[in-house]
Amino acid sequence: MIAGEDELNAWETRIQSRLQDEQILSVSELTAAIKMLLEQDPELSDVWVRGEISNYTHHSSGHMYFTLKDAGSRVKSVMFASKNRNLQFLPKEGMKVIVRGYLSVYERDGQYQLYVEDMQPDGMGSLFLAFQQLKERLEKEGLFDYTHKKQLPEFPKRIGVVTSPTGAAVRDIITTIRRRYPLADILLLPVLVQGAEAAPMIANAIHTLNESAEWQIDVMIVGRGGGSLEELWAFNEEVVARAIFASRIPVISAVGHETDFTIADFVADVRAATPTAAAELAVPHLTELIRHMDNLRERLAVAMENRIQGYRKQLERFERSAVFRRPLDRVQQLRQQVDHLENELELRLVKWVSVRNKRLNDLSGRLMQKSPVERVIRTEERYGYLLSKLQTAIKNRLNAENNRLDRMLDKLDAYSPLHILKRGYTLTYESERHELVRSVRQIQPGDRVTVKFSDGALDCQVWGIEEESN
Known part of the structure; x- marks a missing residue:
């Protein structure tokens, strides 16, 4: 028994010595050490990861929380608001993406997670995805509906042009308008057509043309020359689309070449394939108008000559008619016709009065036969007879019922146990x-x-x- 206690004391001494020689970490210290190791690893401080988004949450603070997964594993991820506000598209559940970020540990839960600093769609350009998402959203709001499209004026007096002052587009627009319809004035509002500042500047120019009472713009051309999707991106911005939709002035969109389509094309009242085509849609061709007016003038002259010839022939027929040669004959005929109608009217009136008098006499006789006084007297007599008959019937019925009741009482009394x-x-x-x-x-x-x-x-x-x- 004593030997066992000595052995136990020896083990305690050995354990205390071991604890003094080695350091014991807390859970927080262990988590911090792991976090430090991950953040110091150069390969994990800037890593690209491909995966599918699941458990996506866009918090009210602006931060995005989600899980990246593939067939074999998953990793929790977060993209803070300061990083995701510049995304050109909106992440969705199930979307496949490529992200760049660094790996670290969320110390409260002791879990490692990926801190995302950049994101782009996997297999689809972010700009193209942003284009599709904005197009779908604005289409649901009704910005593309034809019910909102405004008609272009036939003969505009002043045309507003929102484009770059140095590009080929503005030269094509001005040259085409001057050539086709020099009567119209052109007001150019120079703007940037690409870059971060382009979209707000274009939208502001559209608002300015609408709010100005001095310029009195009849139609507006908004556009630029062709380019890549990135170069045309200013016309895919929501601020430009809403400015075009809110414009009270009809807007012609002229962005890029014939194969280029932007959000501005869908919202505008008319879409032109090129800037030159936009100018042709905005104004008529003066030479064609003059030719058309000459044609109308000739047709009017021929029509007037034909109308005059027709009136002349009609006048000649009138001059040869008996009315012009003996006008009093027609008057005499009409007087005779009036006398005949008067006689006929008098005869018809006498006949109508006679028929009505006969009808009145017949109705009076029938009325006397069906006089209400006679009917009342007969009704009263019948009422007295029926009343007397009813009273007699009631009296007889009461007597019969009383006799029947007496018989039943006698019979009931005969069968009564009390009587026995x-x-x-x-x-x-x-x-x-x-x-x-x-x-x-x-x-x-x-x-x-x-x-x-x-x-x-x-x-x-x-x-x-x-x-x-x-």
Whole structure:
């Protein structure tokens, strides 16, 4: 027993010595050490990862929390608001992306996670995805509906042009308008057409043309020459689309070449394939107008000459007619016709009055036959007769019912048990159970019974029983 205690003390001494020689870490210290190792690893401080987004949450603070996963594993990830505000697209659940960031440990949970600093769609350009997402959203809001499209004026007096002052687009627009319709004035608002500042500048120019009461713009051309998707991106910005939609002035979109489409093209009232085509849509061709007016003038002259010739021939027919040669004959004929109509009207009036008088006499006779006074008298007589008959019937019915009631009362009295008791009969009841005694076999000597008479009852006790056989 003593040897066992010595051995135990030796083990305690050895453990305390080991604890003094080696350091014991807390959970927080261990987590901080792991975090330091991860952040010091150069390969994990700037890493590219491909995966699918799941458990996506866009917090009210602006931060994005999600999980990147593939067929074999997953890693928690976060992209702070300061990093995601410049994204050209909106991440969604199930979207495949490529992200760049660094690996670290979230010390509170002791879990490692990926801190994302950049993100782009996997297999699809971010600009193209942003274009598709904005197009879909604005289309759902109704910005592309044809019900909102405004008609272009046929003969604009002043045309507003929003584009770069140095590009080929502005030269094509001005040259085409001057050539086709030099009567129109051109107001150029120079703007940037690419870069970060281009979209706000274009939108501001559109608002300026709409708000100016001095310039009185009839139609507006907004656009630029061709380029890549990045170069045309200013016309895919939401601020430009909403400025075009809010414009009270009809807008012609002229962005890029014939194959280029932007959000501005879908929102604009008219989309032109090129800037030159936009200028052709904005104004008519003066030479064609003059040719058309000359054609109309010639057609008008021919029509007027034909109309005059027709009136002249009609006048000649009138001059040859009997009306112009003997005008009083027509008057005399009309007077004779008036006299004839007067006579006919008088005869018809006399006949109509006669028919109406006869009709009135017939109705008066029928009315006398169906005089309300006579009907009232006959109705009163019939009422008195029916009333007397009803009273007699009621009296007879009451007598019959009274007789029937008397007979039933007599019959009921004859069958009444009380009536039988008056003739000397009694009813015997068992005192305890209050049951009617129908046989001596129900009673034993010493039982108490109640004997009921017509005028009262007796409380009795049985002293003996004598049974008789029938």
